[in-house]
Amino acid sequence: MLYTSLEACFAVAVEKPARFVLALSGGLDSRVLLHLMGRYLQAHPEASCKAVHVHHGLSPNADLWAERCADWAAEAGISIEVERVSLILGKRMSVEQQARDARYAALRDYITPGTVLLTAQHADDQLETVLLALKRGSGPAGLSAMPQRMAFASGWLLRPLLDQPRIVIEQYANEHRLDWIEDESNSDERYDRNFLRHQITPLLNSRWPGIRKAVARSAVLCGEQEALLQELLAEQLSQAISADQSLGITHLNPDQPGSERRGKALLRFWFAAIGVKMPSQAQLEQVWHSVVLAKPDANPKVCWGDAEVRRFRQRLYVVQPWPDASGSILPVSVNQHCHLPSSLGSLLLAESEDGHLRLPLYNEPVSVRFEPAGLEVQPVGRVGKRKLKKLFQEYGVPSWQRRRTPLIFYGEELAAVAGLFVVEAFAGKDCDLTWHYEQEKVHNIMT
Structure with missing residues (x-):
């Protein structure tokens, strides 16, 4: 049998x-x-x-x-x-x-x-x-x-x-x-x-x-009901998820009466689609009330397991918690790869005929750091100095990435922010800065 x-x-x-x-x-x-x-x-x-x-x-x-x-x-x-x-x-x-x-x-x-x-x-x-x-x-x-x-x-x-x-x-x-x-x-x-x-x-x-x-x-009936719900919400979910796997909050319709049940279902299908461990009911409630319904200028997060849900510019992101790199100071040598902590890849400051940075002077040891607090600089092409926090906001860098973005110092002065800009006082055509991160190359500087 x-x-x-x-x-x-x-x-x-x-x-x-x-x-x-x-x-x-x-x-x-x-x-x-x-x-x-x-x-x-x-x-x-x-x-x-x-x-x-x-x-x-x-x-x-x-x-x-x-x-x-x-x-x-x-x-x-x-x-x-x-x-x-x-x-x-x-x-x-x-x-x-x-x-x-x-x-x-x-x-x-x-x-x-x-x-x-x-x-x-x-x-x-x-x-x-x-x-x-x-x-x-x-x-x-x-x-x-x-x-x-x-x-x-x-x-x-x-x-x-x-x-x-x-x-x-x-x-x-x-x-x-x-x-x-x-x-x-x-x-x-x-x-x-x-x-x-x-x-x-x-x-x-x-x-x-x-x-x-x-x-x-x-069990089969529950599976059929879940499959039917997925089918009904599939188009809405595909519209809500972007290429970086973030989820648009507006697609959850949080301001409409009766949207909570549908919104939570979309959140669950989003977690499943991107391979995140499913939160408990209480954690899902927290995501909805503390993150989805948070004020636009808030910086909320909800954590469980190895995941945390964050909000930035009306989108939700699932972020893996990383060890704090803000206290790291790493020496950088021209034309040599500098391996970064916390799975951030590597940096290469290389001589170039068409670069964006000048060469460091003999008394300017180059280092990479990750602590943006208190820094105020003038990017190339901008008028006047601005706090780095405000510049991160302008360039669309989420709050949880700001202490994971490499800052290149010449001596004790910030010379460039990897992937974003060169500081006006350090502009030149001698060097190019490349950040290799997550097998993708974030090339030189956006000026």
Whole structure:
């Protein structure tokens, strides 16, 4: 029955000739899926499959597990790769979440266009996922749980066992005399999913034997509602997002009565579109009331995880928090790259026949700094001096970028602001300044 179900799933969801990558943990579920795939390849020699075992290094038995997975893959006639990943323990993110993120990041490298990643989640996993979403207070997006098929990397992710209860998978393993890995952490009920698995779902299944199917139907309905909402808002979202992935506040219609629900939905779809971890309901409320509805001259922000939402010139930006570089002072040598801190790339002050800066004098050591406070200068072509803060505003530099914009000093005097302007007193044709930032070249000076 299980093999027939697998073939039926592939017939509908997989293009031929099929190329599969199987995520093999070695636990019961993926062990059974490996055996099924061995049978499938024998019946369909035009298909191909590679197993990938992700070695997290969390268990003292991790090396043994990798060896056993390699042996089982060989028995099934399937090649295998072992990917070792490292986790940063002690962060606020749970070990479970870190391991999951690292696992999918490793698997992503194996997915080329047309390749299908196979994972072995089943109906009991889906029930647990919905219960965890309820515990978090998720909306339709979270309650839609795990789809059977979804886009992943440049290919697809398919869960062919998702409609099968765990007991059917156990029966298959016993019938074919398979052995598998028992991860000792699976019995640790400090983890929410294990608590549900051992304490809650057995009671639910004994009381309501059809609950797996009922919950699966609800998940599908929630997914359909979420997809419909996305479809209805797709055009508005595409108009609101610009090339730099910022979102126009005017498209949220914050001043119109009843706009909040639609606006928050657009915010969620924006976060999903640009790959930002979804905020909680309370954080989304903060984004709406503290950032979207802030006064135009305000400088608000809301932070969660590794993201912060900022506002500038009627647009919203998701900004990654960076270490403060404002105290850095780095020496610069003419014709040599200067590597900047905080992932800001590098600067090159190079001699040029058609530059914008004069050469520094022998008593003018060149340095790059990031502290604009108190500086007052006159850019080339301008009349009189202005505070650098006002000049940043004129040039459209958002507040969070102002202490990340390289300031080039000759001695103790500001000579140029990378990517923006040269100071009048240091203008010349001897040097050109180039800022290489995020693999893009911000060339010399806008004068």
